[in-house]
Amino acid sequence: MIYLDHCATTPISATVKNAMEPYLQKQFGNASTLYRLGIEAKVVLEESRNVIASALGADPEEIFFTSGGTEGDNWVIKSACHHNKNHIITTAIEHSAILSSCKFMEEHGAKVTYLEVDNYGRIDPQSVLNAITPQTALVSVMAMNNETGTIEPITEIAEICDRYQVPFHTDAVQAMGNVPFDMKKQKISYLTLSGHKLYGPKGIGVLYMNRRHLLPPFIHGGGQESTFRSGTENIPAIVGMSAAVSEITEKMNQRNEHFKKLREALLFGLNDVPFIVNGCSFACAPHILSLTFPGVEGEALLHLLDLKGVCVSTSAACHGSDEQPSHVLLAMGISPANAKSTIRISFGEENTMEEIGKTIEVLKYGLAKIHRQQ
Amino acid sequence: MVWLKSIDNNELRRCKICEKELEHNELAINEKLLGRGLVSFYCLDCLADYLDSTREDLERMTQEFILEGCLRFRKN
Numbered sequence: 001m002i003y004l005d006h007c008a009t010t011p012i013s014a015t016v017k018n019a020m021e022p023y024l025q026k027q028f029g030n031a032s033t034l035y036r037l038g039i040e041a042k043v044v045l046e047e048s049r050n051v052i053a054s055a056l057g058a059d060p061e062e063i064f065f066t067s068g069g070t071e072g073d074n075w076v077i078k079s080a081c082h083h084n085k086n087h088i089i090t091t092a093i094e095h096s097a098i099l100s101s102c103k104f105m106e107e108h109g110a111k112v113t114y115l116e117v118d119n120y121g122r123i124d125p126q127s128v129l130n131a132i133t134p135q136t137a138l139v140s141v142m143a144m145n146n147e148t149g150t151i152e153p154i155t156e157i158a159e160i161c162d163r164y165q166v167p168f169h170t171d172a173v174q175a176m177g178n179v180p181f182d183m184k185k186q187k188i189s190y191l192t193l194s195g196h197k198l199y200g201p202k203g204i205g206v207l208y209m210n211r212r213h214l215l216p217p218f219i220h221g222g223g224q225e226s227t228f229r230s231g232t233e234n235i236p237a238i239v240g241m242s243a244a245v246s247e248i249t250e251k252m253n254q255r256n257e258h259f260k261k262l263r264e265a266l267l268f269g270l271n272d273v274p275f276i277v278n279g280c281s282f283a284c285a286p287h288i289l290s291l292t293f294p295g296v297e298g299e300a301l302l303h304l305l306d307l308k309g310v311c312v313s314t315s316a317a318c319h320g321s322d323e324q325p326s327h328v329l330l331a332m333g334i335s336p337a338n339a340k341s342t343i344r345i346s347f348g349e350e351n352t353m354e355e356i357g358k359t360i361e362v363l364k365y366g367l368a369k370i371h372r373q374q
Numbered sequence: 375m376v377w378l379k380s381i382d383n384n385e386l387r388r389c390k391i392c393e394k395e396l397e398h399n400e401l402a403i404n405e406k407l408l409g410r411g412l413v414s415f416y417c418l419d420c421l422a423d424y425l426d427s428t429r430e431d432l433e434r435m436t437q438e439f440i441l442e443g444c445l446r447f448r449k450n
Binding site: 297299300303304306307369370373 | 407408409412424425
């Protein structure tokens with residue numbers, strides 16, 4: 001199998017697995033208990049928090065463990081409005097964890113502005129400035145788009161928000177490990193991470209909350225996470241998340257160089273096939289390729305690739321009549337027909353040039369088989 | 375439903391190669407793998423030949439699509 005869908009999820013790395021293992025059986029203590037086993041769990045919990053804080057240039061007290069990216073996004077969007085501040089600014093290309101939470105907030109009386117993007121999928125920071133009102137409670141813009149790899153100008157947007165004293169949130173689930181973050185320099189109020197996109201475990205995430213913009217607790221109970229997020233801490237997953245963040249941050253440049261080579265090889269290998277690369281050529285993640293093959297149904301191509309052992313994705317999974325073209329591609333001005341003719345390839349560090357060669361071969365096979373029926 | 379346009383009229387369809395009478399899920403797997411709007415279809419064996427695959431692989435995929443809840447297929 002050739003796995004080229006690392007934006008969907010990643011395998012747990014050997015380093016992460018080894019770090020987690022002792023906490024699955026031997027050191028299984030509850031970090032809230034007062035005997036040695038529990039104290040050891042508490043110590044490793046705080047060490048993990050320190051590692052993640054250090055990777056983000058944050059203070060450990062600003063790091064809160066969650067169940068994943070979706071929880072972090074829900075926490076911020078659903079908690080940001082207060083008193084007469086009931087306006088949220090976001091973009092049309094966000095992940096559904098943001099868009100669905102915004103829809104929920106609209107149903108509960110909030111006003112939401114969905115900013116448009118250009119043909120590259122980029123937000124103009126000026127459009128954020130123009131949308132801010134005295135009622136604005138939050139601006140939320142993703143750091144890197146999960147379908148196209150387009151990198152958003154979040155540092156500029158955060159500066160604008162800071163100037164107008166509006167908290168700024170970024171969903172950095174796809175960006176972590178691919179672009180650097182420094183919470184001390186960037187004026188980011190909230191940042192969401194997910195473990196399983198970073199070669200860490202599923203079911204764990206982080207919400208960074210700047211100490212000046214602390215949100216109310218989202219899950220109430222036993223008072224864990226300084227009372228902000230109750231629930232017994234998932235120590236094995238937290239240790240895994242910390243190991244994953246540490247490893248991916250350390251390897252960032254090396255990984256990006258590897259992805260650039262894979263990307264170039266794939267695009268070069270397809271040069272005799274008509275296709276369009278979606279996204280931004282000057283500000284994009286090297287590991288994400290959104291490719292449109294006009295006239296070819298993306299979902300059919302995906303299944304033919306699967307038949308030959310290559311895993312890629314389309315943005316729209318098939319649920320029969322519910323199938324819709326990607327909201328991200330439509331927001332970029334791509335036609336519904338071309339949006340449905342698009343697949344996403346996302347590389348991982350374990351992918352090899354040999355695998356890319358095989359993928360080119362299988363892609364050409366799939367395209368030929370589909371074209372011959374038209 | 376739009377996606378059933380080419381296979382929803384219960385019209386008798388035959389394999390374009392061997393002329394075997396086709397079942398609903400054979401039509402569905404054709405559309406799933408080759409795209410919607412096909413005017414002619416393969417039976418499972420001829421589709422496997424065309425795709426350099428095996429009947430077993432296509433049967434396995436069909437079962438997976440049914441389990442996933444893809445409405446293009448019918449449960450047996």
